[in-house]
Each structure stands twice: as C-alpha cells, then as structure tokens.
Amino acid sequence: MRIDILTLFPAMFAGPLTESILKRAQEKGLLSIHLHNIRDYTTDRHRTTDDTPYGGGGGMVMMVEPLVKAVEDVRGADQHVPVILLTPQGRVFTQRVACELAAHDRLILICGRYEGVDERVRQLVVTDEISIGDYVLTGGELAAMVVVDAVARLIPGVLGARWAAEEDSHAMGLLEYPHYTRPPVFRGLVVPEVLLSGDHQAVERWRRREAIRRTWERRPDLLLIAPLSEEERWFLGELAEDEALRRAVHP
Numbered sequence: 001m002r003i004d005i006l007t008l009f010p011a012m013f014a015g016p017l018t019e020s021i022l023k024r025a026q027e028k029g030l031l032s033i034h035l036h037n038i039r040d041y042t043t044d045r046h047r048t049t050d051d052t053p054y055g056g057g058g059g060m061v062m063m064v065e066p067l068v069k070a071v072e073d074v075r076g077a078d079q080h081v082p083v084i085l086l087t088p089q090g091r092v093f094t095q096r097v098a099c100e101l102a103a104h105d106r107l108i109l110i111c112g113r114y115e116g117v118d119e120r121v122r123q124l125v126v127t128d129e130i131s132i133g134d135y136v137l138t139g140g141e142l143a144a145m146v147v148v149d150a151v152a153r154l155i156p157g158v159l160g161a162r163w164a165a166e167e168d169s170h171a172m173g174l175l176e177y178p179h180y181t182r183p184p185v186f187r188g189l190v191v192p193e194v195l196l197s198g199d200h201q202a203v204e205r206w207r208r209r210e211a212i213r214r215t216w217e218r219r220p221d222l223l224l225i226a227p228l229s230e231e232e233r234w235f236l237g238e239l240a241e242d243e244a245l246r247r248a249v250h251p
C-alpha cells in the first residue's frame with residue numbers, strides 16, 4: 001500500500017514512521033509512505049498557506065489553491081484514490097473504518113491546521129473525512145499517524161504470521177483478558193493457578209470469562225454486539241446479578 005501525506009509539518013512524522021513495525025513494513029516493501037509539504041505548492045513570494053476567513057471571525061483558514069494543487073500532483077492520473085481529510089468534523093475512526101481503508105492500494109491523507117480548510121477543498125478533491133475522537137488536537141498530523149498505524153498493521157505480512165491468523169480482541173468485540181509472565185509470584189501477587197496448570201481448555205475458558213468480566217466492567221456498550229456462546233451469556237448474567245446485589249446491599 002502507498003500512503004501520501006500532505007502536511008505543513010512533515011518533520012512531525014519522523015519518529016512513528018521510522019521505528020518498529022512501520023519501519024519494517026516499509027523495508028519489506030509492503031508499505032510506502034510519502035510526505036509532501038503543502039508549502040511547496042504555494043505560488044506567492046511568501047509561500048502563504050493560510051488566510052483570514054471571509055465574513056470575519058477569529059482564526060485562519062487553509063487556502064484552497066496549495067491544497068488542491070498538492071492533491072492533483074500527488075494523485076497523478078489515478079482518479080480513484082481516496083482523498084481523506086483529517087478533521088474534527090469527520091466520521092469517527094474505528095477498527096471498522098481501518099479495515100475499510102486497508103482494502104485500498106493507495107490513500108492520500110490531508111492534515112488540516114488552523115481553524116480548518118477552505119470549503120472548496122472538500123468540494124473539489126476530498127472523498128472522505130475522518131476524526132479520531134471527541135477531543136481537540138492542534139492539527140491533523142497526529143490523527144494521520146494514528147490512521148496510518150491502524151491501517152498498516154492490517155496489511156497482510158506487516159505483523160508476524162502468528163498475529164495475522166489470530167483475531168485481536170477489539171476485532172472480536174471484547175476487551176483483552178489479563179496477561180501474566182514470569183515470575184509466578186511478585187510481592188505476594190500470584191499468577192492465577194489455571195494459567196500454570198497446562199490445561200489449555202481451562203485456560204481458554206478462563207481467558208474468555210475474564211475478557212467478558214473486564215468488558216462488562218469497563219465497556220458494557222461492547223457487549224451489545226459481541227458474539228457470545230450460550231454459556232458465556234449465562235456467565236454475563238451472573239456478573240450482572242452480582243452487580244445488582246452489590247447495589248442493593250450498598251445503595
């Protein structure tokens with residue numbers, strides 16, 4: 001997959017893209033990331049990328065010309081490549097959106113700055129708008145890095161074979177079960193006996209139950225869509241009953 005990123009701050013991307021998994025993905029030729037400075041597409045002496053809004057009001061607006069020229073140059077002849085604007089007004093990024101984007105062989109990401117971009121950028125070149133959640137960032141760059149990271153790990157071969165086969169828990173609709181490694185006792189805290197038992201079926205059952213418990217405690221909204229077996233639904237019923245009793249005893 002090829003990802004082109006249009007930004008006023010290309011240097012912000014150095015760390016995340018040149019370390020660890022994304023670095024290896026690029027070395028393996030599974031992913032190529034190309035950074036483009038929007039300022040290189042300005043035509044005036046001062047290389048201006050933003051201006052005051054028509055109609056007044058505070059803040060600055062990213063100008064239409066450099067952005068549209070940058071997209072047209074980077075897109076080349078390919079009219080079908082998705083052009084995604086990172087903006088607080090976009091649809092919220094989820095694992096489902098990541099999967100959807102991972103199906104393309106190219107993406108163009110535009111990182112907004114200031115109060116936003118001239119509306120005509122949307123009209124002319126943007127095909128999709130994404131927000132990474134309901135909190136305020138200083139620009140679209142960090143959001144673009146989140147999108148790249150989540151999409152890249154879905155490309156076949158980017159993660160080890162062991163991981164690719166296995167569905168991860170967010171994809172399965174549950175939070176993760178608790179993990180332990182050596183030593184078996186640390187400051188009096190012990191590893192649950194079942195994990196040391198060697199009984200793989202018992203381990204699997206314990207992990208599913210702990211995942212359900214944790215999801216019930218922290219993200220009950222996820223349980224509405226999680227696929228659970230009959231026995232697991234029964235276990236969830238027990239958790240809910242325990243909680244109802246606790247509330248009755250300690251109102």
Ligand code: 9D3
Nearest residue numbers: 086087088131132133136137138139140143
């Ligand atoms: C005064 C209204 N603000 C909207 C909440 C203006 C504004 C704040 C921050 C406009 C742009 C920004 C910069 N943020 C992004 O460009 C951004 C973003 C975000 O702030 N949160 C979550 N996802 C994203 S994607 C791009």
